[in-house]
Amino acid sequence: MSFDQTTIEPLLAVSDLSVEIEGREGRTVRAARGLSFSVGKGRVMGVIGESGSGKSMTALSVMRLLPRAAKVTGGRVMFQGEDLLTKSPRAMRSLRGRAIGMILQDPSVSLDPLYSVGDQIDEALRMHARMGKAERHARAVELLTSVGIPSPEDRLDQYPHEMSGGMLQRVVAAIAIALNPALLIADEPTTALDPTIQVQVLDLLAGLRDRLGISILLITHDFGVAAHICDDIMVMYAGEVVEMGPVRQIFDRPAHPYTRALMHSSGAPEGGNRLPTIDGSPPDLADLPPGCAFAQRCPMVQPRCRAEAPPRRALTPDHSAACWRSEEIPA
Amino acid sequence: MTTTDAPPLTSPTLRRAKRRLTTLFGLPIIPVLLLAPMVICGLFGPWIWPHDPLGISFGIRLLPPPWLEGGNWSYILGTDQFGRDLFSRLIEGARIALIVSTVSVSVAAVIGTAVGMMAGYYGGVIDMILMRIVDVKMSIPPVLLTILIGAALGGGLATILISIILVFWADYARVIRGETLALKRTGYVQLAKVANVSDRRIFLRHLLPNLAPTCIVLMTLQFGASLVIEAAITFIGLGIQPPASAWGLLVADGRTYLSTAWWIPTFAGLAIALTALGANLLGDWLRDYFDPKLKKR
Known part of the structure; x- marks a missing residue:
């Protein structure tokens, strides 16, 4: 089963990844179940x-930075032709930051308040690159x-509290790309910013992709983003x-x-003045029902x-979905 | 964000006026005034004291302070039962107090902070083991611990130091662990990990400086507490031994003379109380000073 977006070998190819979190009283939360996806070079x-x-668990397992209680129970994470899950901790450490950069949700806590912006960029450079002081500057x-x-x-000598959220997120992005990584993981990079700044940060990310050929794994809950x-x-x-495509x-x-429901609930309300929502709540990941996990909330549910x-099946060569009734869904 | 809050009760002008009254060169006046005598006497004792604190002269036993009948201006706080100058003995006591407080609080801070950071940062088994040790420590009454150590080592400076360190380190461990847990989850520590910054560097460059304000406030408060504990240990006879001088010792020796020569225990007691008060006030001031929410107004 392969859902590669590109015919050439993708930068990151995750196959059958499963993550379990050991909860209290022997409850096992299945945070990821047989995930397969791939990110091509220079794609977002x-x-x-x-x-x-x-979403976040997926990103963290790619970075191998899962919290202690969570474990990868199966699958492969192929990055630049190597399986990250079997790499030694030492090899993984040298890969992080150098080949994979990261941007987090809240820029106001992404930088240490006690050091100037320049110091923090410098720290990232020092960890991997053999550069002199002037070169790093x-x-x-x-x-x-x-x-x-x-x-x-002038900005290099400023401290995080002297900069706005949008500026800080730019600095975080600068640090993330400091060592020319091939992949950038952005975990809700615009959620904490206001809408006008969101667009600027998104344009920045798109620009990085275009100029540096960087691949981006963008985690978001917002279809607009x-x-x-x-x-x-x-x-x-x-x-x-x-669904993927x-x-x-x-x-x-x-x-x-x-x-479809997500798309409609993130748009502006049409006609009525209530924001459309999806009824119900996601199933308990420690106690999943048989059948489709969305069945309880699905407007098109059938006994089957x-x-x-439903397995994920291809509708077109690069568009796939896990639904028995994919063909009948209205746009 | 729109602010529709009512204006704060203290206006900036009022606050500035208050600050001008309570601080001098950026330092709070009252705590500094209370602590300065002890620090100055502790550092420069031998140049300050008018008489040898150990010099016995039976001719002038139990001399009252000069403003009372029979007093002598050369002994401005009177003399004790052996005719030793009380003022000089108080200064000698300040030296002991300064040494004990500085050394014990610093060592306790280093041990406690290291334990707290390790427990908070690494979590899991390390956290469990270290924090259970803290729990065990917390369940032993400090007085009992001190008596135990006194019984093992005999009285003296070492007993005081070890007792105070053993009593205090766990406080740092608890507080610092909590703060580390919070810091560990902040973006910059996570991103430092992503950027392959070593644990050592994260500890020294990112955790420790951010923990420093908490640590300094706690040290100041414990500085005051250590004075009281030192006096208490000495009072029950497990600390500084006569003929040396210590504030706790003066209170202990003087209590039998309370009805006839009240000045012996009273001035020493005042010294303990006021210095400890100064340390506590300074601690409160530092806590506000380091609080980013109260700063820059």
Whole structure:
């Protein structure tokens, strides 16, 4: 089973990844169940889903930074042709930061309040690159320029509390790309910012992709954000990928009722004055029902859905969905 | 964010005026005034004291302070039962107090902070083992611990130091562990890990400086507490031994003379109380000073 977006070998190919979290009293939460997806070189993959759908766990398992209680129980994470899950901790450490960069949700806590912006960029450079002090300084200025920060020389001496959220997120992005990583993981990078700044940060990410050929795994719960810069989208529900494909195709023709519901609940309300919502709440990941995980909330549910989980199947060569009734879903 | 809150009760002008009254060169006046005598006497004792604190002269036993009948201006706080100058003995006591407080609080802070950071940062089994040790420590009454150590080592400076360190370190461990747990989850520690910054560097560069304010406030408060404990240990006879001088010893020796020569225990008691008060006030002030929410107004 392969859902590669590109015919050439993808940068990151995750197959059959399963993550379990050991809860209290022997409860095992299945945070990810048989995830398969791939991110091509220079492409932006959007990971969309509600809270608790396993988006962040997916990103953390790629980084091998899962919390202590969580364990990868199966699957492979191929990155640049190597399986990250079997790498030694030492090899993994040298890969992080150098080959994979990360941006987090809240820029106000992403930088240490006690050091100037320049010091923090410098720290990232020192960890991997063999550069002299002057070289690192020049590189820091270059990085700030490339993320669109005006008068970078002056900004280097400023402290995080002297900068706005949007500026800080740019600095975080500068640090993330400091060592020319091939992959950037952005975990809700715009959620904590206000809407005008969100667009700027998204444009920045798109610019980095275009100029540096960097691949981006963008985690978000907002279809608008995904539509803005993603090439491909994977929709996650209850630890599974329920739909995946190029962003245009999914927008024009969603093939899973959950995708459709998400799209409608993130848009502006049509006619009525109530924001459309999805009734019910996601299933308990420690006690999943048989059949499709979305069945309880699905407007198109059939008896078959409750008995038998639908496998993800290809609708077009690069668009796939896990629903028995994909073909009947209205746009 | 729109602010529709009512204006704060203290206006900036009022606050500035208050600050001008309570601080001098950026330092709080009252705590510094209370602590300064002890620190100055502790550091420069031999140059300050008018008489040898150990010099016995039976001719002038139990001399009252000069403002009372029979007093002598050369002994401004009177003399004790052996005719030793009380003022000089108080200064000698300040030296002991300064040494004991500084050394014990610093060592306790280093041990406790290290334990707290390790427990908080690494979590899991390390956290469990270290925190259970803290729990065990917390369940032993400090007085009992001190008596135990006194019984093993005999009285003296070492007993005081070890007792105070053993009593105090766990407080740091608890507080610092909690703060580390919170810091560990902040973006910059996570991103430092992502950027392959070593644990050692995360500890020294990111955790420790961010923990420092908490640590300094706690040290100041414990500085006051250590004075009281030192006096208490000495009072029950397990600390500084005569003929040396310590504030606790002066209170202990003087209590039998309370009805006839009240000045012996009273001035020493005052010294303990006021210095400890100064340390506590300074601790409160530092806590506000380091609180980012109260700062920059």
